Amino acid sequence: MIERLDESLPDIGVTPQTAQILAPGPKSVALLSDLYDEPDWMRQARHEAWQQYEAMDLPDPKEEAWRRTDLKAYPLDSLRVVLSARELDGIYDLPPCWDYALAPVDQVSGALVHCNGARTYAIMRRDDALSGVILEDLHIALKTHGDLIRGTWMRGATTRPGFNKFTALNAALWHGGTFIHVPAGVRVARPLQSLVALDAEGGTNLHHTLIIAEPGSRVTLIQDRVSQDSQPELNAEVVEIYAGAGAWVRYVSLQHWSEHRYSVTVQEARVAENANFVWVAGSLGGKMTKDFLRSDLVAEGARSMMAGFSFVHSDQHLDQSTYQHHRAPNTHSDLLYRNILKDQTRTVFYGMIRVEPEASGNTMAYQANNNLLLSDARAHAIPGLEILANDVRCSHGATVSRIDDEERFYLEARGLPKPEAQSLIAQGFIRPIIERMPLAHIRQRVEDEIAERFWL
Amino acid sequence: MALEIRDLHVAVEGKEILKGVNLVVERGATNALMGPNGSGKSTLSYTLMGHPKYEITRGKILLDGASLIEMTPDQRARHGLFLAMQYPVAVSGVTLYSFLHAATSAVRGYGERTPTATRGRLNSHLMPMREFRQELNEKMAFMEMDPAFLQRYLNEGFSGGEKKRAEILQMALLKPKIAILDETDSGLDIDALRLVSEGINTLQKDLNMGLLVITHYQRILNYIHPDVVHVFVDGRIVKTGDAKLVDVLEEQGYEWVRQGMG
Numbered sequence: 001m002i003e004r005l006d007e008s009l010p011d012i013g014v015t016p017q018t019a020q021i022l023a024p025g026p027k028s029v030a031l032l033s034d035l036y037d038e039p040d041w042m043r044q045a046r047h048e049a050w051q052q053y054e055a056m057d058l059p060d061p062k063e064e065a066w067r068r069t070d071l072k073a074y075p076l077d078s079l080r081v082v083l084s085a086r087e088l089d090g091i092y093d094l095p096p097c098w099d100y101a102l103a104p105v106d107q108v109s110g111a112l113v114h115c116n117g118a119r120t121y122a123i124m125r126r127d128d129a130l131s132g133v134i135l136e137d138l139h140i141a142l143k144t145h146g147d148l149i150r151g152t153w154m155r156g157a158t159t160r161p162g163f164n165k166f167t168a169l170n171a172a173l174w175h176g177g178t179f180i181h182v183p184a185g186v187r188v189a190r191p192l193q194s195l196v197a198l199d200a201e202g203g204t205n206l207h208h209t210l211i212i213a214e215p216g217s218r219v220t221l222i223q224d225r226v227s228q229d230s231q232p233e234l235n236a237e238v239v240e241i242y243a244g245a246g247a248w249v250r251y252v253s254l255q256h257w258s259e260h261r262y263s264v265t266v267q268e269a270r271v272a273e274n275a276n277f278v279w280v281a282g283s284l285g286g287k288m289t290k291d292f293l294r295s296d297l298v299a300e301g302a303r304s305m306m307a308g309f310s311f312v313h314s315d316q317h318l319d320q321s322t323y324q325h326h327r328a329p330n331t332h333s334d335l336l337y338r339n340i341l342k343d344q345t346r347t348v349f350y351g352m353i354r355v356e357p358e359a360s361g362n363t364m365a366y367q368a369n370n371n372l373l374l375s376d377a378r379a380h381a382i383p384g385l386e387i388l389a390n391d392v393r394c395s396h397g398a399t400v401s402r403i404d405d406e407e408r409f410y411l412e413a414r415g416l417p418k419p420e421a422q423s424l425i426a427q428g429f430i431r432p433i434i435e436r437m438p439l440a441h442i443r444q445r446v447e448d449e450i451a452e453r454f455w456l
Numbered sequence: 457m458a459l460e461i462r463d464l465h466v467a468v469e470g471k472e473i474l475k476g477v478n479l480v481v482e483r484g485a486t487n488a489l490m491g492p493n494g495s496g497k498s499t500l501s502y503t504l505m506g507h508p509k510y511e512i513t514r515g516k517i518l519l520d521g522a523s524l525i526e527m528t529p530d531q532r533a534r535h536g537l538f539l540a541m542q543y544p545v546a547v548s549g550v551t552l553y554s555f556l557h558a559a560t561s562a563v564r565g566y567g568e569r570t571p572t573a574t575r576g577r578l579n580s581h582l583m584p585m586r587e588f589r590q591e592l593n594e595k596m597a598f599m600e601m602d603p604a605f606l607q608r609y610l611n612e613g614f615s616g617g618e619k620k621r622a623e624i625l626q627m628a629l630l631k632p633k634i635a636i637l638d639e640t641d642s643g644l645d646i647d648a649l650r651l652v653s654e655g656i657n658t659l660q661k662d663l664n665m666g667l668l669v670i671t672h673y674q675r676i677l678n679y680i681h682p683d684v685v686h687v688f689v690d691g692r693i694v695k696t697g698d699a700k701l702v703d704v705l706e707e708q709g710y711e712w713v714r715q716g717m718g
Contacts, residue, residue: 413541414562
């Protein structure tokens with residue numbers, strides 16, 4: 001049933017023993033294009049993006065989106081692209097701590113693993129492959145689906161080189177990428193899985209993900225990120241999602257960065273007529289993380305459901321800017337983000353709903369951000385509404401709460417010690433979101449990890 | 457082998473509610489505690505279980521000779537005390553299954569054998585799943601509960617009868633020595649009351665459990681027959697007798713006791 005497709009890596013002349021480290025600069029930009037034998041348009045796009053990167057300042061801390069996350073703490077000097085080719089003989093060659101991130105192969109339609117930016121493992125279920133479903137390294141896909149990629153490449157409102165210095169950096173030096181293409185009308189039988197892993201020599205993560213679901217197709221991607229960093233490292237990641245007319249697309253985005261990783265990610269979904277987009281985002285790791293998460297409902301009948309959970313502990317700092325953009329009538333968006341804060345953590349949620357004049361008529365937008373504090377942590381929630389249309393139903397709300405004493409007493413009265421009672425209640429707080437993730441293996445893994453963290 | 461309450465005084469926010477309660481509940485025996493609203497019945501049940509809101513100003517609570525007062529609520533539960541609550545609390549996101557698994561494991565001492573560092577991930581502090589599942593299925597059938605219940609969130613959206621059945625299901629799994637039933641009949645229709653009462657009676661026999669049935673009305677006592685009946689007024693027991701006392705109270709009301717006290 002499962003077969004390994006062609007796993008030949010582009011010959012970039014490096015091995016694990018001779019991994020090359022590229023410093024950021026115009027030479028490195030050109031070298032990446034050389035190594036991957038990229039088409040001229042990509043060479044040009046990288047070059048222009050590098051020029052933009054050099055010309056741009058870091059985001060202004062006075063800007064609303066950056067007011068509460070101090071980029072001075074980011075290890076911007078340690079920027080480096082690590083080129084290493086590591087081919088695995090099988091999924092069981094993965095380090096055990098990463099292996100469990102992957103669901104059993106018979107439960108997925110395909111899986112793709114990147115280690116330190118290099119494609120290290122790929123499988124695809126035969127039936128899905130025969131239907132034309134592609135899950136492949138973006139460097140390879142540039143050769144097979146170059147025109148398709150070119151047609152959409154970094155044209156989003158946020159997923160464009162000029163959005164900020166980090167998207168420019170990704171556009172110029174992206175290295176390692178996940179590409180998905182689902183032909184019109186094709187339903188991918190089981191979830192696809194992508195694992196982006198970096199070990200102690202991983203360097204900056206500049207992964208780029210592009211999902212193109214053609215009209216009437218159906219696909220789920222579970223994308224997970226793990227790292228083992230020995231020093232402060234940067235993550236500058238971009239995710240672009242296109243849900244064609246009538247498509248159903250689910251993107252489960254998980255991150256388990258090490259406590260040394262500082263991240264800026266920009267993720268945007270463009271949802272076409274009568275398409276459904278389901279987003280589940282789970283953030284567990286990282287020292288400081290800033291996410292821009294945006295769904296654009298561009299045509300009538302588009303729907304998006306964004307859900308997120310996080311559990312931060314120690315001195316983690318998590319900052320999320322979400323954007324629900326309505327550009328057509330009869331569009332519905334719903335957002336539910338829940339954070340659990342332990343120890344001296346801080347979270348920022350900046351949620352915007354914008355309804356354009358042309359979205360008048362049966363448009364609905366909801367947004368809720370709930371924070372559960374287990375300590376003297378701080379949660380900031382700043383909801384925003386920009387409604388320029390009539391006949392629109394909108395609501396938003398944010399809450400900050402602590403564990404309810406009566407709930408805790410009830411559990412304690414049934415024999416659970418206080419910390420266990422608290423852990424159970426806190427896990428219950430985010431369970432409605434965890435339940436939106438497919439595959440029991442993935443849900444269980446996340447729940448176990450959260451339970452484990454409770455005792456740290 | 458008993459629950460002993462000696463000269464128990466309890467205050468809430470500085471106001472004395474219990475004014476010297478003396479009561480002994482033997483293993484295997486059924487004690488009814490009847491009293492009007494506002495007499496302090498629920499204060500007694502919460503105090504026995506260790507709710508932090510209630511401050512013990514004087515007196516003793518002993519279970520098989522060990523003092524409960526210094527124990528946290530979970531320690532009391534693990535020591536064999538159970539409180540079936542009048543208003544079971546809903547806990548969103550916690551499935552009945554995961555809660556029952558955690559509580560049963562805790563009371564049976566699985567947690568104490570596990571070092572803190574290895575908790576969580578391997579679920580090493582939990583009773584083996586297969587063993588638990590088998591016992592749970594038997595108890596669910598005994599309480600005539602649909603297994604689909606297990607995936608619902610604890611008490612969330614449960615009807616009155618479902619909540620009380622879930623309480624008795626917990627009692628069946630936790631196997632207490634002494635159980636306090638706080639207004640367990642409230643919110644139950646006649647069929648649910650019969651089912652719940654039969655459950656309690658069977659468990660009492662199986663576990664040789666001592667029962668303290670706290671109630672305003674005689675209704676539940678038609679199903680759970682008391683050996684001893686206490687009348688509770690204004691924070692203390694004012695009269696103790698056998699089951700016939702229930703009928704007298706039903707006829708003459710609590711006013712009769714109050715006048716007797718005057």
